[in-house]
Amino acid sequence: MLFKLSGGTVYDPENGIDGQVRDVWMQGGKVVAEPTGGVRPDRELDVRGYVVMPGGIDMHCHIAGPKVNAGRKMTPEMKRFDPICRRTDVTRSGTAGPVPSTFTTGYMYSQMGYTTAFDAAIPGLLARHAHEEFADTPQLDKGFFVLFGNNHYVMDRIREGEHEQLDAYCSWMLESAKGYTVKIVNPGGVESWKQISRMSMQQLDEPVPSFGVTPRAIVRELAAASDRLKLPHSVHIHCNNLGIPGNWETTQHTMESLEGHRGHFAHVQFHSYDGDPNDPRSFRSATSRLVDYVSAHPEITVDVGHVNPGQTLSMTGDAPFSQHLFRLTGNKWFTADCEQESSCGVIPIEYRPEKSLIHAVQWAIALEWYLLMDDPWRCAMTSDHPNGGAFYRYPEIIALLMDRELRRDTMARLPHGLAERTDLADIDREYTLFEIAVITRASPARILGMKHKGHLGVGADADVTIYTPNTDRRLMFERPRWVIKGGTIAAEDGDIREEVFGETLFVEPGYEDEALPGIKDWFEDHYTIRFRNYGVDEHEVAQPRVVPCDSPQDGPAVASHDDGDASGA
Ligand SMILES: [Zn+2]
Secondary structure (H helix, E strand, O other): OOEEEEEEEEEEHHHOEEEEEEEEEEEOOEEEOOOOOOOOOOEEEEOOOOEEEEOEEEEEEOOOOHHHHHHHHHOHHHOOOOOOOOOOOOOOOOOOOOOOOHHHHHHHHHHOOEEEEEEEEEOHHHHHHHHHHHOOOOOOEEEEEEEOOOOHHHHHHHHHOOHHHHHHHHHHHHHHHOOOEEEEEOOOHHHHHHHHOOOOOOOOOOOOOOOOOOHHHHHHHHHHHHHHOOOOOOEEEEOOOOOOOOOHHHHHHHHHOOOOOOEEEOOHHHHOEEEEOOEEEEEEEOHHHHHHHHHOOOOEEEEOOOOOOEEEEEEEOOHHHHHHHHHHHOOOOEEEEEOOOEEEEEEEEEEOOOOOHHHHHHHHHHHHHHHHOOOHHHEEOOOOOOOOOOHHHHHHHHHHHHOHHHHHHHHHOOOOOHHHHOOHHHOOOOOOHHHHHHHHHHHHHHHOOOOOOOOOOOOOEOOEEEEOOOOOHHHHHHOOOEEEEOOEEEEEOOEEOOOOOOOEEEOOOOOOHHHHHHHHHHHHHHOOOOHHHOOOOHHHOOOEEEOOOOOOOOOOOOOOOOOOOHHHO
16 A cells, blocks of 8 residues: 655654655555655545654663563552553553553553664563563564673683684574673673672672673673674663662773773663762762763763653662662562573662652753753663653653753752752753654664664655644653554554554574584573573564664764665655
8 A cells, every 4th residue: 555644744863854844655564755657645644734753762661571570460559540541442451550561562652652662681581471472562663682791601701702602602692582682781790699699889890709700891792792793783781880879980981891892871860870879968960971971982872761750660680779779668579580691670669859859860860861962863762661660751751851941840849959969950952853853763773773763764664653743742742643653553642543563673693503512512501491492483473573783893883874765755
């Protein structure tokens, strides 16, 4: 079907289109060039006066796998009080709250205009579970990052300096799990905690007990391996010492440890704290120093991990941090170990910036990151869903970024002391619609190395969101007029019109067969399951799509794609 969107006001930053009136033509799930010779479309939607953007992309969230299920099971009291989409002829009944059921997750992203999402922390051992949940999550293209930063085999190879075997293992693991990139969570720190239950600051040059490798070496070597494998997205890093006052130095040292390799720093808000770890009253922002460092290093990208007021869950591969939160709050707490690979922790948390100065500073640090980064192309919008707040609250943050008066009115209700702990009150910048389109679509697509997403040029996936303009930006972005997924109208005025099952995105970097016996022997000695049962077969993956590994090895993380063509939009 040839489908035409007529006369919309298009914001397509990747193709340099900033609010120009254009038609968008779609066919076979792709954006196509306007046909010549007066060909009529099979369907035409008049979108004159509406704002047209590519579908939204969430590059770091937690929507699949056992940790998410643990969160669902332990918070029955949170299921009812959050917005849930209205029933339509095509929807199934699900539960909401900060961790919605699988298909409700898809519906709620779709009704907000998002069409792609990546889960940021899946152990290879539990990849099959994540794929089964993906297969039950409509309206989205999906992928996940695989945990490597405390993996025993990885730490052994790094200690022994066996780069070829490290590359082969990363490649084999990504192919076995059908994962998208190498994820590091609290490098070495989780393993140290497992062994000695440590709760002090993890130093970057302090070796992990029994393994003799430092967090610095883990980051450097996995970043180098990811570049040698030419992964479309760089290594994806959750630094040591998340949430601890004074952790900004750890964050900057971790950035330095890349030694020029590409690296993405996740939920950087939680890693931008100045102050004394033992004195919460000293807590303050260190955002501007880290922004300066990131701005001077084009190989580094970030997503923010902002904080919304209200109840949510912390859900992380950083089990020591979950224990830290448990000690602070006394809330019910779930933790689990995942054999040689990783751990996880889940704990309810409530952000109360109007009562807690620390929560207010966290809220402000996130906004500082969005507003101080001159180059929005290296910054993506995330709340580390559900850690900083549920994904469906992104429009609240969009409204704050676009309106400095709204920020000031909000700050006036927050505790005294905020102004001297952050620079937020002095920032006048207001995001434009073009810049919002960058941080919610174009930059996550570029950072993830997906040339077929985040823009409306010829050949792009036909994922399009059409908004009714409104000076109330929260309302505008909460309920788009139409959401098109792969060329099909998936949602209309917030109601799901069609269940559209998207693709599963993963990589196949390739490895030599002679690397396998070494991995297999180690595996049979250490795991509770057989090697032959570990890998996920392609037939177990819903609508598999391989994204090519062709990133420049040492080039900037965010090289512009060159096969887009603005003529279609
Ligand atoms: Zn996360």
